[in-house]
Amino acid sequence: MRVLMPTGQNDVLVSSAEVPRPEPAPHEALVRVAAFSLNRADLLYLTSARELRPSPGWRPGNDIAGVVVRAATDGSGPAAGDRVAGYLPDGGGWAEYAAVAADRLAALPSEVDFAAAAALPTAGITAARLLRAAGPLFGRRVLLTGATGGVGHYVVELAAAAGAEVTAVAAPGEPWQGLARLGATAVVHSVPEAEGPFDVVLESIGGEQLPKALAKVRRGGLVLWFGQASGQPVTLDFFDYFSGFESATLRQFTVYDGTDSWGADLAALVRLTAADRLHPEFGAPRPWSSVGTALTELAERRLRGKAVFLVDEMSS
Numbered sequence: 001m002r003v004l005m006p007t008g009q010n011d012v013l014v015s016s017a018e019v020p021r022p023e024p025a026p027h028e029a030l031v032r033v034a035a036f037s038l039n040r041a042d043l044l045y046l047t048s049a050r051e052l053r054p055s056p057g058w059r060p061g062n063d064i065a066g067v068v069v070r071a072a073t074d075g076s077g078p079a080a081g082d083r084v085a086g087y088l089p090d091g092g093g094w095a096e097y098a099a100v101a102a103d104r105l106a107a108l109p110s111e112v113d114f115a116a117a118a119a120l121p122t123a124g125i126t127a128a129r130l131l132r133a134a135g136p137l138f139g140r141r142v143l144l145t146g147a148t149g150g151v152g153h154y155v156v157e158l159a160a161a162a163g164a165e166v167t168a169v170a171a172p173g174e175p176w177q178g179l180a181r182l183g184a185t186a187v188v189h190s191v192p193e194a195e196g197p198f199d200v201v202l203e204s205i206g207g208e209q210l211p212k213a214l215a216k217v218r219r220g221g222l223v224l225w226f227g228q229a230s231g232q233p234v235t236l237d238f239f240d241y242f243s244g245f246e247s248a249t250l251r252q253f254t255v256y257d258g259t260d261s262w263g264a265d266l267a268a269l270v271r272l273t274a275a276d277r278l279h280p281e282f283g284a285p286r287p288w289s290s291v292g293t294a295l296t297e298l299a300e301r302r303l304r305g306k307a308v309f310l311v312d313e314m315s316s
C-alpha cells in the first residue's frame, strides 16, 4: 500500500513509499482510508522538535475516515463495509490502509462525508475534553487563544452552544465573521484587547501569551494551558496573576488525561455534525499529494481550521 513517510529532512518533510498493509491485532479493524487530516502534532514530530519525535518506524497521521474492510476479530466495533471515522494514537493514518482499535472508531451516518469526518478526531476530541475539564459553561465568560486553529473552531462552537460567552483571539487581519458565526461573542486580535475578567481561559500559544492571558482570569477562575503553538517557552512571574489575595488555578491539560472513551467522544462529535450542530472548518479537501504544501502553510501560520486530504477516488 502507499503511505506518506517522514524523510528526516526539513525541506521535504514527507515522501510517498510502498509498505506492506498493516496486520491488525484482534481488537483492531482494518480500514481502507478515504480521507485523513493534518494536526499540529504531525508538524511538531516531523520538524525540529527532535526530542518529541516518536520511535523509529513512526509514520504521521492520527485522524482518518474510511470503510472497514475487515472487522476486529475479537468481535468488537463496526462491521466490514461500515463507514467510520477513527483516531490512531500512534499515527500511521496517512496511508491507504490503517489498523485502528475498534474502540477508537465511530460509525458515520450518511449525512457526514469522509472529509468532514476526518477533520473531527484529534481537534474535536481535544476541544470536547477541554470543555469537560473547564466545567459547567452556561453563563460563563471564556477567553480562547489560537481560536482560528483546528481545535479553536470546535471550542468556539461547542462552548457557545453550552451557553458560554466566548471571546476569541485571532491574528490581526483575520476576518472574524467565521468565528462569530460559530458563536463567538467577541473577536480580538491580541490578549490585552480582551475585556476581562474571564471565568475560564483556554491558552495554547505559550511564549508571551500565557502570562498575558493569566492577567485576564478572574479570582478563583481557571486557566487550562493546552499547547505552545508559538514554540516559545513561557516565563512566569508570580505577579502575572491579577494582584490580590485570592488565587486562580493554572492547569496543564492534555487530551490523554482521564479515562473517557475515544470512540464515544468521537461518536458524539459525529452525531453533532450529522445534526448540523457542529461544523468542521476545513476549506476544500485536497489531494494527498499536497500534504507538503499544507505542512508549510501550517508552519507559516497560513492555515485556518483543518486541512483534509482525500486518498484517491474514495472520497464520498
Ligand SMILES: NC(=O)c1ccc[n+]([C@@H]2O[C@H](COP(=O)([O-])OP(=O)(O)OC[C@H]3O[C@@H](n4cnc5c(N)ncnc54)[C@H](OP(=O)(O)O)[C@@H]3O)[C@@H](O)[C@H]2O)c1
Pocket: 039, 040, 041, 122, 123, 126, 145, 146, 147, 148, 149, 150, 151, 152, 169, 170, 171, 174, 204, 205, 226, 227, 228, 229, 230, 231, 253, 254, 255, 256, 298, 301, 303, 304, 305
Ligand atoms: N494538550 C493536548 O492534548 C493537545 C491536543 C491537541 C492540540 N494541542 C495543541 O493545541 C494547540 C492548537 O492545536 P491546533 O491543532 O488547533 O493547532 P493550529 O491549527 O495550528 O492552531 C493554532 C493557532 O494558534 C495561533 N497562533 C498564534 N500565535 C502563533 C504562533 N506564534 N505560531 C503558530 N500559531 C500561532 C494561530 O492562529 P492566529 O494566526 O489566528 O493567531 C493558529 O490558528 C497547539 O499548540 C497544539 O499543539 C494540544
